[in-house]
Amino acid sequence: MSTNQTASTGITEERTTVAERPVPQPLLGVHPGIILAILDVIGLAIASYLSIVELGGGVPVCGPITGCEQVALSEYSRIGGVPVAVFGVGLSLVLLTLAVSWWRTNDPRLLAAHYGLSLVGVLFEVYFLTLQVFVIGAVCIWCTLYGASLIARFLVALLVWIRRPRAVGVTESA
């Protein structure tokens, strides 16, 4: 960031001389981008499993915890004919790209985008969980796990943001 004003106006010229991309504090001993990327991969795996099963015409297996079948067979499991899980795959891929990019570049805009998108996902998961409990009458454990991973991603991004070091903005007057 820089603020340049001509000296001829008699006003001070300022120029930021410090890094714009502060390195975040480590989380669990590693760059938080790695933590976010791992959570994104977990979410991607869950959404991929659900997508493959549903696109194949089947229903997900929940083992002893029933409910997946009923949710998968309800009309709420698809949006415009596309399984909800497919949108989850897309979201996870975008988030994973953002997390890895942020890890490599420390550009805070990438972290903000990850934070914002995961918040969108959390809002949708709240809506979908409400549908499962009050409308469908069954809860899909896979969907809930995906939602939990989204909440974790959102919280990690929020925590990182709160703890992030400000760019040591030492500005100098010319």
Next chain:
Amino acid sequence: MTRRERRQAEREGRKTGRQAPASSSKGPSMMLLATVGALIAGVAIIAVVFLVSQPPAAGTADLTSPTHIPPTDLADGRTIGKADAPVTLEDWSDFQCPACGVQARETIPQLMDTYVRDGTLKIVYRDAAFQGRKSSSSFDESVEPAAAARCAAEQGRFWEYHDYLYWNQDGENEGGFRRERLDQIAKAVGLDEAAWSTCLDSGEQQQAVIVETDQGASQGIDSTPTVYINGEKIVGAQPYEQLALLIEAAAAEAGVDSSPAATPVP
């Protein structure tokens, strides 16, 4: 740098023309932007999804109406035809089975018009509802529609419900006969929906369907449709002409014997 040192540096900075971190004001605004943007986007997405995902309420507009009217004046539960008809055709079928659908839509109506109406034939529907067992779903899309049709039979509307099911097949174990769909058919058929729902929710008819399916399996019915014409077993959907020949032969034989042949009714 400790907080005290930082404050000291800031104080000195002000004295020397240096200023507080320029980027510190950028952080919160970016976060605020992301939060507000996410909230707006989230609400918008949910609103769109809510509107798109609305089930077709109690509407029946997307149901296909059967193109044949069964002779319901001759219906008695899951049997249709005169009680003293010399030929009995037992139809072991699964409402999800595509071949059963072809038979129900194309062959059975012709048999009804030709042989049921003139008193030669009576048709008895039997459940061989095992297609749903291929799915891990707790909602068995073979047993549930069969039970729904039995509940319709309690109101004397089995054959109408039967026809709606077969005219509205939509894949196997893919939600074609989910509960909402069965509800729509009940409405289309004109059932007392409350009584029908109570019947279906009790689970008794589902149990009866399973028992009959198992009985069929024990007598060797492992494929649908399977029909018995006066006890003669025919596996697989047959053209009308083939079944007509068999029915006429059975009628002739029954006429000689003067007694309806017994069929292996479980």
